[in-house]
Amino acid sequence: MSNDRTVPARAAGTLSRRAALKLGAAAGVASLGAPAILRAQGAGPIRIGHLTPMTGFLGTLGQWAVEGIQMAAEEINAAGGVNGRMIEVTSEDSINPENASTKAQRMLERDGMDFLMGEISSASALAISEVATRNKRLFMALGPRSDVLRGGRCSRYMFCTDIPNTVMVNAVGSALKRDGMVENKTFFTLTADYIFGHDLLKAAKAFFDANGGELIGDELIATDVTDFSAFILKIRQARPDVVCLNLAGNQVTNFVKQYAEFGLPYPTVGFNLNTADAWAAGAGNLTGTWPTVWYHTLDTPGSQKFVADFQAKYGKIPENHAWIEYIALKIAAAGLAETGGADSDALVEFFETEAEFDILKARKAYFRKGDHQLIQEAYPFSVKETGSYSDVHEMMALGPAVPGADQDLTAIYPTGAECTL
Amino acid sequence: MEWVFLLEQVVNGLVLGGYYLLIALGLSLIFSVGGIVNLSHGAFYALGAYLAVSLGPHLGFLGAAAISPVMVAILGIAFERFVLRRFYREDPILSLLVTFGLAMVAEQAIRMIWGAAPLPASLPQAVRGPVILGDLLFSKYRLMMLGVVVCVLAGLWLLLNRTSFGRVVRAGIQEPDMVAALGIRLQPYMTAVVMLGVGLAALGGALFAPITTVHPAMGAEIITIAFVVVIIGGLGSFWGVVCAALLVGVVRGITVHFLPSASEASMYVLMFLVLLLRPRGLLGEPIQKFER
Missing domain, CATH: 3.40.50.2300 (Response regulator)
Incomplete structure (x- = not known):
């Protein structure tokens, strides 16, 4: 029972024609300043394949994941995207490791996704990591918590954002x-x-x-x-x-x-x-x-703003998976902005610099170079x-x-x- | 002390089996009379749970658990009239596909109405806690649930075996054409059977809501077990389904005692063994229309 669902860049769709023309003109002017970078990037949106369980024993968590990443995508796109390119997140039900692997393969090879994010199940994340590594593409494992993903089964192309066991x-x-x-x-x-x-x-x-x-x-x-x-x-x-x-x-x-x-x-x-x-x-x-890893009463200005925005949008209090998907896409966007494109190797190298990210907690977080996991409170x-x-x-x-x-x-x-x- | 632990598991398994029975009996009835494998049966179980949890704050726990099956039974009229009725005489594969599709539609509908997050539902304080008899420990709530199941079972048996309604239904299972030849329209009986069947599933959902996760896919969780129980028990056999439900519960309990990691596999192994020895199930009778 699959539960496929696309989360398009809504903000672009709701712009009036006039506003779109203005944006286009602004982008045109901007492009005069940096033509070389834009040519290198190509014109289309940055496409992210998002796999998360929506059915099965972890299925009730998947909805939060989709809502969190969707909100982040809309915020990024409303602010003009990354280097002028929109972010397009396509969410699908990963179901189980076998399906997750097949879908990851399809997303990278046929659907033209630039890289992959998502997952809650550690078993499915391992399967996706294998596909991503084979294809030399970035996979950000957002919800899985097995130590082994940061240990014996770690990969150059996998970065883990949740706290490990x-x-x-x-x-x-x-x-x-x-x-x-x-x-x-x-x-x-x-x-x-x-x-x-x-x-x-x-x-x-x-x-x-x-x-x-x-x-x-x-x-x-x-x-x-x-x-x-x-x-x-x-x-x-x-x-x-x-x-x-x-x-x-x-x-x-x-x-x-x-x-x-x-x-x-x-x-x-x-x-x-x-x-x-x-x-x-x-x-x-x-x-x-x-x-x-996070709770909505966490008393930092960033977290409280996120909770208020999430409640305004979805009419409910965000769960920790909504938060982690939200900050993870913001981290990815920071990487995209820094590397000037969606090249997986460039992103890996950027994250490996142990750059710090605001994850709405008291202390900032960074990906540890040695095992690619987000070090945080x-x-x-x-x-x-x-x-x-x-x-x-x-x-x-x-x-x-x-x-x-x-x-x-x-x-x-x-x-x-x-x-x- | 060891045998006491085992006995405890056996009795607990019987109680669990009683609960499987609520779901499986309706599935078996609808199959026996209409020849339809109702794969959307789990959806009615889920709906029963959701309605009970939603109505709980207004009607109280007991009120909601009583009203929700009635509401689902009324929905069953529409289900029989507009969906099932078209498939009694058709190839069973068609009804299988239609009810399978309906199960998915229902799951998504629940997701749209109530959201994907599970509904919180708690057991009232009054019915919580254990009952300790000698060395054995039971859940007070499950014992009460067992009481409900026994009442339902007795009522259903009387209805099927001691009333004119039951005589027509039983005749309809074996010889629908002969019933028609006698000038009896089976359709109103069929409507009643479907109402009864889905109402029982909803009762199961309402009773189990406080002690299980109330989430959109809960129907899919239960349908497999119910289906296995019906197959083991044998089609068309009231007591077959009763025995199978209890057997599945007990075998699961014993497996948890000796080989816990195999507990979920136990019922499938049981089904395999039963079908190997008795292809029609434990007490299944040869039913003319299914023997072709």
């Missing part, structure tokens, strides 16, 4: 240690049974080992599981001190609702959460401390007391950024030693 474990881990919830405690983990989950479990185990926690039970959960009752019974049979979730997408929502239904006394913590999955659970179901957030909030969107309280302002941003990141570009 190790950072999520560290972001929550510091809060857990503060609350005395690791040392001499027993843990039962539920893990999404694909590359992302396996990778996260590895990072979680390393954290337990380093901090005196003991893993007494560990279940791999297929991505299409919707009923967790049998697993909840196994948790009760094991009687752990803490239940630890390494689940993804709808799995989180389903588990959290059913765990609240059974009313077991063991507290839950989690090393992965997307805000939409928390909202989807409804009030009074989720508990515990979780990691996040992360946050723990905790669920507020039931009844202390009326709107489900306000259910989380954002904690302070990690690492602290006095520490280097890379302090919570994996070393990147496993990656050879």
Whole structure:
């Protein structure tokens, strides 16, 4: 069941004819100043192939991704595009790794896309990365969180913008240690049974080992599981001190609702959460401390403006995938403006200069040269007391950024030693 | 202690099977009487969940769970009148295609009306928590759901076996031409069967909404399981579907106990084995019109 959808450069379509003529004239004048660059670029729009899951267990996150990148494209185009060229983002449902690979191939070879962006599933991102690398084209992996994408399976042509699993474990881990919830405690983990989950479990185990926690039970959960009752019974049979979730997408929502239904006394913590999955659970179901890459209450002028603009456009509060797609396209646009075209090798070289980008957080972010991942702040957030909030969107309280302002941003990141570009 | 854990999984599987039953019974009924594989059955389940969640703040949890299946059943009249009715006598592949297409249209329609983000829905505090009997632990809510399923099952059995309505429907399954020859129009009965079938699916959706993700593709998640249950149970067999639903639930529970990573595969292996031994399903009867 594919769900194809094109997000054209709307701003260009809504211009009146007269305004378009004026713009054209202005562009004409501008071109007198820099004819060589314009010739090199060609006249058409810069075309970006955008793949993201719109169906399946991550499908509910994909809509946010499309809305975020679309908003960024419209803002860039309304401001005159990049070097006078419009940005055209075509979004398609990546469905699963096989489909993602086929569609990536088609987008680059037949549809004439300049480069690729998107994805939430780490498995699909790996498949797209292989296609992009073979074609020597840039692929910006926006939502995937597996360490392995920045480690053993990194690529010269792939850049990752979300926080990796190790950072999520560290972001929550510091809060857990503060609350005395690791040392001499027993843990039962539920893990999404694909590359992302396996990778996260590895990072979680390393954290337990380093901090005196003991893993007494560990279940791999297929991505299409919707009923967790049998697993909840196994948790009760094991009687752990803490239940630890390494689940993804709808799995989180389903588990959290059913765990609240059974009313077991063991507290839950989690090393992965997307805000939409928390909202989807409804009030009074989720508990515990979780990691996040961004939350709409983040108090920086940039974030608050983004939230207000997003609400004005779509009538709802943006989720972290809307934010990450928005800032990622802005980063790409900065690269396009700097390199004067859409040449993938030039973009790779520019990003490798570790240029800093404003990502609407307190500190700026940059792509680390050695492993191509965006080095940025992360946050723990905790669920507020039931009844202390009326709107489900306000259910989380954002904690302070990690690492602290006095520490280097890379302090919570994996070393990147496993990656050879 | 080990056997207690296993028993717990078996009983939990039975409860889960009861819930599959709500979806599978309607699918089986519509197939048996009309010869139509209703691939859009999951859409009615999703619609039931969405309506229940939307009406919840106005009617309360119970009110919404009662009204939503009725609304979906009324929609079922239009579904039967304008879609299914054209395909009773046609090649089954046509109805298969039409209902498959309809399932996708319905999923997109839900996305357009309610948005792609899941609807938040929580269980009322009063029905949360466990019930502990000896060493066994159950969810209070699921036990109540099981009660609803048993009532529905009893009501449906009485309707099909102890009323004149049921006699016509059962005759219609085996000998539609003979029923017509006796001067009975099957069409109003068919409308009623479809209403009943999609209404049951919606009831399943409404009851499960507080404990599952309410999202546009939820119908597609459930249809496969329901379909497997109908196939294992055997076409046209009321008790076959009942046994199959419970069996699928129990086998899943036992698999989770011994080999958790294979839990989702268990029902397909079960279907494979059953069809190998009994090609018509557990209790399937030979139905003339499908034996050609």
